[in-house]
Amino acid sequence: MNNTSEHQRFDELKRSLTTHGKLIHVQEILERAARKWPRNTMAICQDQRITYKELYERSLALAHSLRELGVVTRERVILYWENSLEFCIAYFAVWQAGGIVVPLNVFLSEHELKKIIEEVQPRVLIVSPHLKEKMPALESAALISDVMSSKQSQEPLLRKEQDEHSTAAILYTSGTTGFPKGVMLSSRNIIINAMQGITRFEFSPKDRVFCALPLFHSYPQNICMWSAVLLGATAIIVPKIERSSIVKGLRHKPTVVVAVPALYGLFCMLKNLSFSRVKLFASGGDALSDKVRGLFALIYGRKICNGYGLTESSPFISIDSDDYTQPTNTIGKPLVGIKAQIRNERKQEVPDGTIGTLWIQGENIMLGYYKAPQATADIIEDGWLNTGDLAYIDEQAKIVLAGRERDLISNKGLKIYPQEVENILLTHPAVLQAGVIGISYHDEEIPVAFVASKEADIEKLARELKVLCERNLASYKIPRQFYVRRELPVTTTGKVDKKILRSEVAL
Numbered sequence: 001m002n003n004t005s006e007h008q009r010f011d012e013l014k015r016s017l018t019t020h021g022k023l024i025h026v027q028e029i030l031e032r033a034a035r036k037w038p039r040n041t042m043a044i045c046q047d048q049r050i051t052y053k054e055l056y057e058r059s060l061a062l063a064h065s066l067r068e069l070g071v072v073t074r075e076r077v078i079l080y081w082e083n084s085l086e087f088c089i090a091y092f093a094v095w096q097a098g099g100i101v102v103p104l105n106v107f108l109s110e111h112e113l114k115k116i117i118e119e120v121q122p123r124v125l126i127v128s129p130h131l132k133e134k135m136p137a138l139e140s141a142a143l144i145s146d147v148m149s150s151k152q153s154q155e156p157l158l159r160k161e162q163d164e165h166s167t168a169a170i171l172y173t174s175g176t177t178g179f180p181k182g183v184m185l186s187s188r189n190i191i192i193n194a195m196q197g198i199t200r201f202e203f204s205p206k207d208r209v210f211c212a213l214p215l216f217h218s219y220p221q222n223i224c225m226w227s228a229v230l231l232g233a234t235a236i237i238v239p240k241i242e243r244s245s246i247v248k249g250l251r252h253k254p255t256v257v258v259a260v261p262a263l264y265g266l267f268c269m270l271k272n273l274s275f276s277r278v279k280l281f282a283s284g285g286d287a288l289s290d291k292v293r294g295l296f297a298l299i300y301g302r303k304i305c306n307g308y309g310l311t312e313s314s315p316f317i318s319i320d321s322d323d324y325t326q327p328t329n330t331i332g333k334p335l336v337g338i339k340a341q342i343r344n345e346r347k348q349e350v351p352d353g354t355i356g357t358l359w360i361q362g363e364n365i366m367l368g369y370y371k372a373p374q375a376t377a378d379i380i381e382d383g384w385l386n387t388g389d390l391a392y393i394d395e396q397a398k399i400v401l402a403g404r405e406r407d408l409i410s411n412k413g414l415k416i417y418p419q420e421v422e423n424i425l426l427t428h429p430a431v432l433q434a435g436v437i438g439i440s441y442h443d444e445e446i447p448v449a450f451v452a453s454k455e456a457d458i459e460k461l462a463r464e465l466k467v468l469c470e471r472n473l474a475s476y477k478i479p480r481q482f483y484v485r486r487e488l489p490v491t492t493t494g495k496v497d498k499k500i501l502r503s504e505v506a507l
Contacts (some may be wrong), residue, residue, distance in 0.1 A: 010199040010336040017191065017230065025158060026168045026187040029229050030056050030092045031431055034466060037205060037232030043224075044208075044252050045085050045237040046245070052232065055088060061150035062093035063157055070445045071123050072234055073098040073160045074167065078120060080113075080135060081128040083215050083239045084149045086398040090126045091215075092224060093147070095168065096387040098159055099123070102170045102182070103216040107492050110134055112180065116172060117141075119182070119371060164188040170370050171218050173311050182361060182370030183218075183311045193314035193364035194226040196335035200319055201256070201280060205232040210278075212238035212246060212256035212263060218315040223258050243270060255278045261292050263492025264304060265432075268295040268448040275300055282307050285421050287401065287435075288328045306331055308401065312385055313338075314318035314364040318399055329401045329419060330394070334410060338362035340391055340399055341384070355415075357404050359384045390417065407498060409438030409445050414449050416477050424472045430455045432476040433488045434478060435496035439505050449479035450501050458484045 004012075017024045024032065033042070034056035042052045050058070071077060077094045079101055081087045087103075094101040102120055103114065106128075114136045115127075126133050126144045135143075162168075172180040197203075211224040215237070224235035238249040241263065250273055251386040257278050259267075264283060267273055275281075281296075284307040293304050307319035308331035317340075320332030334340045342356040343351050350356045361384045366374035379386045390402040402417045409416035418436035426436040433452035439444040455461045462482040469478040489500040 006199055006336055009202070010195060013195050013199060017195070023164055023188060023191055025162055025164055026190055026226075027095045027098060027162060029161045029191075029226075030059060030096065031231045033158075034231055035036045037281055040205065040232045041234045042228065043085055043088050043235045043237055044249075045083070045093075045239060046248055048085055050085050050088070052229075055085075055092065055151050056317060058089045058148070058150075059091075059093040059096055060157070061152045062089060062144075062147050063096035063151040064125055064155075065144070066097040066099065067157065068091060069124050071097045071099045073162065075099045076102055076120050076170065077124045077125045077126060078102045078104055078117065078122040078141075078300060079216075080106065080131055081126065082130065083211075083237050084128075085237070086128070087215050088225065088235075088237075090144075090147045092229075094126075095450075096157060096159075098157075098162065100167050100170060102172075103221070105180075105216050105492055106131060108134075108180075108215065110136060116180065116463045120170065162187065164191075165367075167367060171216075171221075171311050175465070181375060184367040184370050185314055187369055189364055189366060190222075190226055191230075192337065193316055193335075194222055194230055196232065196337060196364065197222060198227050198328075200316075200321060200335050201231060201282070203231055203256070203396055205226060207231070207256055208236055208252060208254045208277075209233065209234045209343050210238070210249060210257045210259075212241050212249065213259065213285075217285075217310065218311045219260075219493070219494060220258060223256075223282075224314060238295070241266070246270070246273070250274050255279050257281045259283060260494040261288045262490065264288075264296055265292050265354065267406065268299055271299055273300075275302065278302070280321070281305060283444070284309055284315075284319075285401075286495040287422075288424045290328050290423055291431075293328055300411045308332075308399065310385075310387060312366045312379070313360060313362070313387075314366070316364070317387075319361055326398075327400070328423070331399050331401055332396055333396075333398050334360065334362075338364065341394070347381075352393040352397075355390055356393045357405055358387045358399065358401075359388045361385070407437070409436075409447050411438075411445055411447070411476050414476050418447070419446060421449065421473065421477055421479065424452055424469055425449060428461075428465060430461055431465070433490075433496055435488055435498055435501050437498050439502070439503070441480075447477065447479045448481040448483065448505060450483045450485060450496075450504075452485050452488045454486065455484070 029093040034052045038053035077099045164187045167184045170182040213220040309315035318332045339361045403419040421436045422434040435450045
């Protein structure tokens, strides 16, 4: 940590990205990077790499092709591609053409894809050759499956100056509470949140960010795409989460690792990975368990910094980057420019130390959900975003999570926070994953637990888990039933999918 304060570093960065009183627009950031750092490597993917100059030229060529296909200012373009250099080229091509980029989850079902495409009504679909079969036919949109074939042109595109507050990207959420919703982010949302993260992490052009997470997600997009390009840093893109790809990516000597808890769990299972030059391990996307953080510290001798964010907040809200270790549900102070409040059921602010719903405010808050004004109004009030997470503010002004509001279990008027119970279950050496949900039973809610384990004697494990809970939890918090599976269903970011677990329970 250097001697300047976080606010000072943020202000300095903002000045460098402001011209004539206006913050840089996303459609300009790659051109700026190519001019400032032409020979810097922007991305490495296995044995391939691309410099900022090359990426700019490739994406500019594709942008010309997009214009020829009718992409004008604020036209929507869907990007459906796996982690690769081609993803980066196509992503920035859409912005250079003046369009709105809509990167889609490559694990969506055909039904989900069809519904999103009907909602977005894109002018062009940029689709990987390997994913074309999943993509439903759409007569009203052009299809591009080769982002390298466009003739390279040095001619800059004539661009209409865009409002920094208009939509630049639509990112569809995972849909854990229903069908995926399109989060509309403005250029200002994106630039401001990238700056907030850069300031807290103290990134520099010399950094190399290890990215094994899917690039369609806001978390890796922010660090590996937006922040990297603002700084001239390098993204090490891992095409698949598998041992050989991970090992190959680590050979490029990353300085920063961004991952979800499930991926850190995989690093622990692989045991002998090389993280010699890494200065920061950041975790987000799901609750970090004591078990994963403890194992990682034991095997690699390093601390995982626990962060927090939502796609609706572009996505970063806070990260606990202090040198000393605190409980895993401590997610640090809000980033520069972000305000946090804890409110009760009546939406009134409560004193520090009191658990309530976390609300946040800042220039990183989304414009709203695409074509869903009521869903937007349900979570944004007077510029404040209801995160749907339960938390409290501790004596150091740090946010401490207590679980998802929708996951809260109410038993005879007493509140049960699933994350607390899950952390206890994960201390058992045979438990690999845990998910606790509440189910209705005789006019009350009771907790039940799902665990993933390779233990052969399921009944014995269930008895041991009950004893473990009895020793560490109040009686009303103890799960009434323990379901043991070989593995639990997860979302694309590695979270235990509680929506599926609820559908499996029948008491």
